[in-house]
Amino acid sequence: MSKTEKQAPDRTAATARPDNGGGTAATGVSRRRLLGTAGAAGATGLVLGAGGGAAGYAATRPEEPAALTTIGATEAMFHGKHQPGITTPLQARGHLVAFDLVAGAGRKEAAALLRRWSAVAKELMAGRAAAGGADGPGHDTGIALDAGPSSLTVTFGFGRTFFARTGLADRLPAALDPLPVFSADALDARRSGGDLWAQIGADDALVAFHALRALQKEAAGTARVRWQMNGFNRTPGATARPMTTRNLMGQIDGTGNPKPTDEDFDRRVFVLASPGKPQEWMEGGSYAVVRRIRMLLDDWEKLPVEHQERVIGRRKADGAPLSGGTETTEMDLDKAGPDGRPVIPGNAHARISSPEKNGGAAMLRRPFSYHDGIAEDGAPDAGLLFICWQADPFRGFVPVQRKLDRGDALSPFLRHEASAVFAVPGGAAAGEYVGQRLLES
Amino acid sequence: MSKTEKQAPDRTAATARPDNGGGTAATGVSRRRLLGTAGAAGATGLVLGAGGGAAGYAATRPEEPAALTTIGATEAMFHGKHQPGITTPLQARGHLVAFDLVAGAGRKEAAALLRRWSAVAKELMAGRAAAGGADGPGHDTGIALDAGPSSLTVTFGFGRTFFARTGLADRLPAALDPLPVFSADALDARRSGGDLWAQIGADDALVAFHALRALQKEAAGTARVRWQMNGFNRTPGATARPMTTRNLMGQIDGTGNPKPTDEDFDRRVFVLASPGKPQEWMEGGSYAVVRRIRMLLDDWEKLPVEHQERVIGRRKADGAPLSGGTETTEMDLDKAGPDGRPVIPGNAHARISSPEKNGGAAMLRRPFSYHDGIAEDGAPDAGLLFICWQADPFRGFVPVQRKLDRGDALSPFLRHEASAVFAVPGGAAAGEYVGQRLLES
Ligand code: HEM
Ligand code: HEM
Numbered sequence: 112m113s114k115t116e117k118q119a120p121d122r123t124a125a126t127a128r129p130d131n132g133g134g135t136a137a138t139g140v141s142r143r144r145l146l147g148t149a150g151a152a153g154a155t156g157l158v159l160g161a162g163g164g165a166a167g168y169a170a171t172r173p174e175e176p177a178a179l180t181t182i183g184a185t186e187a188m189f190h191g192k193h194q195p196g197i198t199t200p201l202q203a204r205g206h207l208v209a210f211d212l213v214a215g216a217g218r219k220e221a222a223a224l225l226r227r228w229s230a231v232a233k234e235l236m237a238g239r240a241a242a243g244g245a246d247g248p249g250h251d252t253g254i255a256l257d258a259g260p261s262s263l264t265v266t267f268g269f270g271r272t273f274f275a276r277t278g279l280a281d282r283l284p285a286a287l288d289p290l291p292v293f294s295a296d297a298l299d300a301r302r303s304g305g306d307l308w309a310q311i312g313a314d315d316a317l318v319a320f321h322a323l324r325a326l327q328k329e330a331a332g333t334a335r336v337r338w339q340m341n342g343f344n345r346t347p348g349a350t351a352r353p354m355t356t357r358n359l360m361g362q363i364d365g366t367g368n369p370k371p372t373d374e375d376f377d378r379r380v381f382v383l384a385s386p387g388k389p390q391e392w393m394e395g396g397s398y399a400v401v402r403r404i405r406m407l408l409d410d411w412e413k414l415p416v417e418h419q420e421r422v423i424g425r426r427k428a429d430g431a432p433l434s435g436g437t438e439t440t441e442m443d444l445d446k447a448g449p450d451g452r453p454v455i456p457g458n459a460h461a462r463i464s465s466p467e468k469n470g471g472a473a474m475l476r477r478p479f480s481y482h483d484g485i486a487e488d489g490a491p492d493a494g495l496l497f498i499c500w501q502a503d504p505f506r507g508f509v510p511v512q513r514k515l516d517r518g519d520a521l522s523p524f525l526r527h528e529a530s531a532v533f534a535v536p537g538g539a540a541a542g543e544y545v546g547q548r549l550l551e552s
Numbered sequence: 553m554s555k556t557e558k559q560a561p562d563r564t565a566a567t568a569r570p571d572n573g574g575g576t577a578a579t580g581v582s583r584r585r586l587l588g589t590a591g592a593a594g595a596t597g598l599v600l601g602a603g604g605g606a607a608g609y610a611a612t613r614p615e616e617p618a619a620l621t622t623i624g625a626t627e628a629m630f631h632g633k634h635q636p637g638i639t640t641p642l643q644a645r646g647h648l649v650a651f652d653l654v655a656g657a658g659r660k661e662a663a664a665l666l667r668r669w670s671a672v673a674k675e676l677m678a679g680r681a682a683a684g685g686a687d688g689p690g691h692d693t694g695i696a697l698d699a700g701p702s703s704l705t706v707t708f709g710f711g712r713t714f715f716a717r718t719g720l721a722d723r724l725p726a727a728l729d730p731l732p733v734f735s736a737d738a739l740d741a742r743r744s745g746g747d748l749w750a751q752i753g754a755d756d757a758l759v760a761f762h763a764l765r766a767l768q769k770e771a772a773g774t775a776r777v778r779w780q781m782n783g784f785n786r787t788p789g790a791t792a793r794p795m796t797t798r799n800l801m802g803q804i805d806g807t808g809n810p811k812p813t814d815e816d817f818d819r820r821v822f823v824l825a826s827p828g829k830p831q832e833w834m835e836g837g838s839y840a841v842v843r844r845i846r847m848l849l850d851d852w853e854k855l856p857v858e859h860q861e862r863v864i865g866r867r868k869a870d871g872a873p874l875s876g877g878t879e880t881t882e883m884d885l886d887k888a889g890p891d892g893r894p895v896i897p898g899n900a901h902a903r904i905s906s907p908e909k910n911g912g913a914a915m916l917r918r919p920f921s922y923h924d925g926i927a928e929d930g931a932p933d934a935g936l937l938f939i940c941w942q943a944d945p946f947r948g949f950v951p952v953q954r955k956l957d958r959g960d961a962l963s964p965f966l967r968h969e970a971s972a973v974f975a976v977p978g979g980a981a982a983g984e985y986v987g988q989r990l991l992e993s
Contacts, residue, residue, distance in 0.1 A: 180621070180789030203644075203757065203787060250857055253802025253868050258791040315790035316644065317798060320923055320934070324849070339925045346644060346787055348621030349756035350699040357758060361694025408765070416691055427694050482761055483924065484780045493761070 182314045182347055183259030189233040191538040192395045193381060194545060196266035197477065197500050198371060201356055202312035204319040205342040205479035207401065207496060208326065209270070209305025209531060210334035218277040220333045221307075222550040225267065227329040228309070229544035232265035232322075241325040255321035261314045265322055267545045268308040268399055268533025276306060282549060284390045286398050286503050287534055293516040295527060302338040302403065302529035310399070310498070312479075314347060338529070340403060342479025342496040355430065355438070359480050359493050360411055360524075362423060363430030366438055367461060369473050380475050382502050382537075392548040395537025397500045400474075400508040403481070403529035406494040411524045422520040424459030432461070444468075460521040464511050474499040474507035494525070504532055623755045623788055624700030630674040632979040633836045634822060635986060637707035638918065638941050639812055642797055643753035645760040646783040646920035648842060648937060649767065650711070650746025650972060651775035659718040661774045662748075663991040666708065668770040669750070670985035673706035673763075682766040696762035702755045706763055708986045709749040709840055709974025717747060723990060725831050725975055727839050727944050734957040736968060743779040743844065743970035751840070751939070753920075755788060779970070781844060783920025783937040796871065796879070800921050800934050801852055801965075803864060804871030807879055808902060810914050821916050823943050823978075833989040836978025838941045841915075841949040844922070844970035847935035852965045863961040865900030873902070885909075901962040905952050915940035915948035935966070945973055 187195045212221060231241050238260035240251035274283040309326050313319040327336065344356045355365040369376050377383070384394040411419070416427055424442065425432050433454045434443035444462055448454045455462050466473045479496045486492035501507030515522060539545045628636045653662060672682050679701035681692035715724040750767055754760040768777065785797045796806040810817050818824070823834040852860070857868055865883065866873050874895045875884035885903055889895045896903050907914045920937040927933035942948030956963060980986045 179792050182623075182787055183790040183792070204784075251802075252853055253857070254798060254800060256798065256802065256869060257793050258786065261787070261790045315787040316784035316923075317786055317800075317921070318790065320800060320921075324853070324932075328853070336926055336930070341923065341925060343645075343757035345699065345758055346623055346702070346756040349624040349702045349759065351620050351624070352698050357695060357697065359695060359758075359761060361692075361697065412693055412765070412769070416694075428697060480758070480761075482757075482782065484782060485777055489777070491765075 179259040183261050185262045185314070186238065186260040187236055187262055187264045189229075189236045189265075189539070190541050190543075193397070194266045194535055194538045195236070196264035196310050196312055197380070197397055197475070197535070199262070199264050199312065200347075201344045201365075201477065201479075202262050202264070202319075203314045203344055203346045204312070204316045205344070205496070206309075206311040206319055206323045206339065207342070207479075207498075208309050208311070208323060208339040209337040210307040210309075210330055211337045212273070212276050212306050212334050213332070216276075216333045218279065218550060221273070221277050222547075224307075224330060224333045225546045225550060226544040228265075228267060228326060229539055231325050231329055232267075232545075235318075235322050235325060236260055236263045236265065238263075241321075241328075252321060252324050254324065255315075255318045258315055258318050261318040263313040263318055263322060264311070265326070266310040266399075266535060268310075268535040269546065269549070270305045270308060270531060270533055272304060273306040277550075279549065282389055282392065284393060284534055286505065287532055288505070290400075290504070290509060290530060290532060291513070293512060293527065295516055295522055295525070296530070297526050297528060298530050299528055302340075304531050305337045305533075307334055308399070308401075308531065308533040340481060340496055340529075341483070342481045344479055358478070358495055359406055359408065359482065360419070361427055362419075363425070363427075363438065364478065365476060366425070366430050367442075367465065368475055379473050379502060379507070380500050392546075392552060393534060393536055394548075397502065397535050398504050398507075399533045399535050400497075400499050400501075400504050401529075401531045401533070402495075402497040402527050404495045404497050405492070405526040405528050407524045407526065408491050408493060421456050422460060422524075424455040424461040433459075456520065458518065458520040460515070460519045463514050463519040469511050469514065472506055472510045474501040474511070494528075500535075620700040624702050626703045626755070627679065627701040628677055628703055628705045630670075630677045630706075630980070631982050631984075634838070635707045635976055635979045636677065637705035637751050637753055638821070638838055638916070638976070640703070640705050640753065641788075642785045642806075642918065642920075643703050643705070643760075644755045644785055644787045645753070645757045646785070646937065647750075647752040647760055647764045647780065648783070648920075648939075649750050649752070649764060649780040650778040651748040651750075651771055652778045653714070653717050653747050653775050654773070657717075657774045659720065659991060662714070662718050663988075665748075665771060665774045666987040666991060667985040669706075669708060669767060670980055672766050672770055673708075673986075676759075676763050676766060677701055677704050677706065679704075682762075682769075693762060693765050695765065696756075696759045699756055699759050702759040704754040704759050704763060705752070706767070707751040707840075707976060709751075709976040710987065710990070711746045711749060711972060711974055713745065714747040718991075720990065723830055723833065725834060727946065728973055728975055729946070731841075731945070731950060731971060731973060732954070734953060734968065736957055736963055736966070737971070738967050738969060739971050740969055743781070745972050746778045746974075748775055749840070749842075749972065749974040749976075781922060781937055781970075782924070783922045785920055799919070799936055800847055800849065800923065801860070802868055803860075803866070804868075804879065805919065806917060807866070807871050808883075808906065809916055820914050820943060820948070821941050833987075833993060834975060834977055835989075838943065838976050839945050839948075840974045840976050841938075841940050841942075841945050842970075842972045842974070843936075843938040843968050845936045845938050846933070846967040846969050848965045848967065849932050849934060862897050863901060863965075865896040865902040874900075897961065899959060899961040901956070901960045904955050904960040910952050910955065913947055913951045915942040915952070917941075935969075941976075 187199050234241055271287040274280050311319050311322045355363050358364040369379055380397055382393040382396045384391045420426055420433060430438035432440060432442040434446040442455055442461060444455055446454050462468060476499045478498055481496050482493040484492055499508055536546050536549060628640050630636060675682055712728040715721050752760050752763045796804050799805040810820055821838055823837045825832045825835040861867055861874060871879035873881060873883040875887040883896055883902060885896055887895050903909060917940045919939055922937050923934040925933055940949055977987050977990060
């Protein structure tokens with residue numbers, strides 16, 4: 112099967128957005144336009160086709176029109192100033208996978224791997240088969256056959272240990288210094304760290320798994336999986352709320368995030384390296400702090416909702432600050448209630464973590480929820496794959512987590528189980544691969 | 553927050569389908585109609601809104617119209633002749649959870665639990681909060697707040713061990729006799745069996761998790777989780793293929809399933825018990841065989857595609873039988889190639905499992921894929937949560953698995969890791985709870 116055959120018949124590539132980010136607010140996602148009339152008719156039929164299932168196939172969707180919806184057709188761009196998967200809208204499914212270089216693999220092998228990975232990521236993000244094609248040797252697994260790109264993003268990063276192993280110790284950024292130990296850490300070293308990291312996101316679970324297998328295959332002989340985690344968010348269209356997702360505690364999550372329209376968004380989230388400096392290769396990149404944070408849901412769910420709301424400082428139903436307004440209203444941290452005490456409690460999570468209380472420290476949180484069934488202790492093995500993005504973890508994650516760790520109201524319901532930090536270089540320009548400026552300079 | 557507030561503003565309940573199944577082909581799913589013009593405009597905007605992400609929020613979907621799409625708005629009916637989740641179209645996310653009654657819990661406690669579970673399932677499937685409401689004591693976790701029903705189904709079943717524990721040994725159906733031991737079984741007893749079973753499916757992962765937590769909460773004090781598994785299928789709209797899904801081997805899966813339009817569909821899949829017989833309570837019910845089947849993907853993916861196709865007897869790209877045609881063309885098991893040998897090999901999985909070669913034995917396969925990361929041996933802990941539905945497992949699953957186990961071409965790439973069989977009674981009539989005819993007769 113050739114690559115072109117894999118294109119769904121009624122998609123045409125429209126308004127591809129070659130730049131992941133640029134100046135301000137672009138999310139680097141383009142929605143492939145369905146063919147005019149047919150597309151519109153299909154969409155209307157899809158939404159208005161009530162009374163479904165009166166006839167047809169068992170365990171199938173008999174009435175779905177033969178067209179991708181937005182979910183399948185949305186395509187994120189591989190090339191750009193920034194890598195995809197940072198400002199890209201949250202996807203329904205995510206995989207995090209860390210690799211360690213095998214003995215004997217050094218800079219040369221790593222460069223070749225990043226070149227292969229970049230080539231694969233670019234093909235898959237466009238909804239095509241992995242390099243090697245659908246058959247023949249090195250063939251594609253076929254798991255994503257006849258699915259659209261489904262907002263697939265693949266994002267690559269380098270861990271602290273990568274640099275010494277590849278003879279690049281002089282390029283190791285100070286931003287990859289080990290994180291301080293926090294009092295509430297219960298970290299599992301086998302699920303922490305890693306030389307290399309890939310974050311995969313897509314709105315279809317099979318498209319995401321397909322990408323994971325393709326990366327693993329390319330890594331064979333050069334790097335082996337150190338740890339791997341699965342996550343999820345809402346399926347687009349499952350909720351009418353346009354902006355933020357909920358986490359497994361039931362809270363609206365993401366409200367306080369810096370917005371790409373903020374004047375200082377780029378400066379906070381992305382590295383703006385000065386040319387000629389040893390970290391020039393990180394220009395346009397960002398640092399990802401990854402924490403697997405277990406939620407102690409059995410305890411949490413016992414709290415009355417009003418108590419849960421005081422723990423965060425926001426209302427559960429709509430995310431509005433306890434100081435009033437709607438989700439987008441700014442928190443009024445000074446507002447006092449009739450009893451003279453602040454309506455957003457002194458230990459509320461959203462107060463303690465706010466830039467206002469942290470000398471402006473901010474990060475872009477872009478998490479996935481995780482749920483791996485029942486843990487050995489009988490509690491749900493579920494929580495947040497907390498991923499935050501910033502120009503410097505020591506001016507983003509670290510000061511904030513230091514304060515939270517010292518005792519915000521949420522901490523008793525959390526357990527940090529794994530931790531890693533990765534340097535995620537800028538996006539590859541056309542013809543380039545991710546990390547080339549590090550590996551070939 | 554009251555229950556009505558939780559309804560999305562532009563949904564109206566349309567063409568509710570009160571009967572899950574009835575005579576022939578209904579799938580028991582109704583799609584809530586969006587309000588005429590507004591809905592249509594929203595849908596068109598959604599699909600045609602190309603160039604997405606030019607402005608707006610980081611890590612959000614700025615342009616999504618403030619309306620549920622079909623994914624969120626689709627609602628499966630709780631009441632009906634059959635339980636939902638059997639002929640319901642495959643959902644993107646699934647949870648299987650088995651419970652054992654705690655010491656001291658008997659028939660009375662089990663009846664109360666099934667009554668509570670049924671009440672919760674009905675509310676959640678309609679997109680409302682769990683009993684107890686969104687706040688106050690016993691409040692809803694809020695994880696599904698502002699999401700639509702998202703095709704949620706909850707299906708309940710009884711395992712063999714349930715009957716003696718509840719003093720109902722005289723009602724134990726022969727269909728729940730232990731399965732024979734198959735030569736390739738590598739079953740983990742801790743993830744097999746169970747007194748009670750719930751299957752949850754939804755097109756949104758948070759909606760599914762919400763339902764799982766709600767069931768667990770109702771079970772507290774009466775039953776404890778024995779095992780729990782997570783699965784997934786394609787997100788609707790991610791592919792243009794209307795009928796079948798793919799599995800993690802990349803194959804189109806579900807083609808050979810009996811169709812609700814087949815004359816003998818009901819007789820094969822559902823129990824048509826004679827009144828007055830001890831198993832009258834199973835009228836309209838079905839038996840679910842659940843097998844967690846690991847795929848040995850590292851081995852499988854090494855096979856050339858033509859070899860993979862001979863293992864199944866169908867083409868990978870489009871699911872057509874190797875004897876020719878398209879996916880829906882019947883297999884021609886007698887057709888020989890130029891070399892005189894059958895083009896669908898003698899040990900091909902689809903040949904060996906076909907009703908034609910099994911005295912008509914047939915089952916409705918309705919699986920979820922699973923992927924729990926990397927197993928201890930470094931291989932992907934991934935495969936199929938194989939669930940098949942039939943009026944009698946000894947005339948459906950058992951004879952077919954006996955033959956497959958004796959050596960079809962697929963078996964070397966599979967490992968059956970867990971097994972369970974559940975009696976899934978018919979759907980609850982209005983005012984009734986699932987299992988009432990067993991527990992109160
Ligand atoms: C499972 C763990 C966590 C949960 C469930 C959680 C939940 C929340 C919620 C519900 C909010 C309010 C809504 C919003 O602005 O998104 C919030 C805000 C925030 N959280 Fe967390 N959080 C967690 C961990 C963390 C960690 C580890 C950090 C950083 C060290 C962090 C930093 C922030 C920041 C910066 C805000 C925004 C505050 C503002 O409004 O300016 N959170 N979190
Ligand atoms: C991970 C394990 C399995 C995989 C990957 C698998 C895959 C497939 C595929 C690709 C097909 C052809 C397309 C289709 O008709 O759906 C098929 C057909 C079928 N399989 Fe399986 N299968 C598995 C296990 C089983 C088991 C355990 C049984 C029953 C004991 C079974 C029974 C059937 C039946 C009845 C058919 C339809 C044959 C016909 O066309 O009439 N399969 N399977």
